[in-house]
Amino acid sequence: MSKFSEELAQAFQTVSLRPTAQRYAVLEFLARRRVHATAAEIFDALNRDDPRASRATVYNNLHSLAKAGLVREVHGEGKAARFDASLHPHHHFVCETCGDIEDLPWFDLPPGFSRSAAGKREVRAYEIVFRGVCVRCRGTRGVR
Amino acid sequence: MSKFSEELAQAFQTVSLRPTAQRYAVLEFLARRRVHATAAEIFDALNRDDPRASRATVYNNLHSLAKAGLVREVHGEGKAARFDASLHPHHHFVCETCGDIEDLPWFDLPPGFSRSAAGKREVRAYEIVFRGVCVRCRGTRGVR
DNA sequence: TCTAAATTTAGAATAAGTCTAAAGCAAGGA
């Protein structure tokens, strides 16, 4: 068993979610990708090889994985939600030109920032979303 | 002319967007509200009094206002996008229990944070999204 | 006033995501 699949198996363990073939395939697909995928892309990809998965199953699993914290739902420019494996914490960058979403390395807010901002609310998580122009789109500046 | 409507008029000026009756109504509605509205809610509200606006117009204006930076699109728990006037900068808090989205007072990231995180990307804006349990939902804890 | 460009409209069309009811599996106890 590779380091990689061990890590996935481990992840299922710690959140105590049944590692069904389809659920595993969804998480694996996301964990291998750099660019964030829409549910439709995941559906298409899974149905090129075994195990297959129905549309409903893809959504079911994206939701159960998100609830368990192994996957995050991110919204960029388009109307379809995008998903990424969040095995390791990170922030996000949304390109306003091409709509792609990229991961940025994690850093904590200075202690006290979130507490004072949130008042009496209970903060369970946070992320910073940066918007702007990605490296690829900066390169083609003016060409359009 | 009230301070408030002056501010809206001013906002249209500075981004040089035509202040049509419908567009003004959309922005005004959002600026007066505390809770973030879906397009459907805005559509319903506008069609209770003049000026009316068709569904397409509501969306057109939400998009033109968003592009101009006067409105922000935020995604909470539900599938419909929510919008808020962003005349003044702020961060967001999404309640994982009831799905409501609240504004948090703005604070800057410590200088250097965003620059080093984003690498060669051009950052035009950022926001911090906190998730957790809002004050109202904390109160009803355990009742369910 | 006149013109060109932007805006509005109703309704049809598309797309994203959810629901349903039946059938298949997985985990743990006897």
Place this chain on the structure above:
DNA sequence: TCCTTGCTTTAGACTTATTCTAAATTTAGA
């Protein structure tokens, strides 16, 4: 091992959010 119970999967119909279309209207500026 064999049940039992509760997750999970499935195809496809369905709902709902958002976009598109083409014609009519309004706006800003010359």
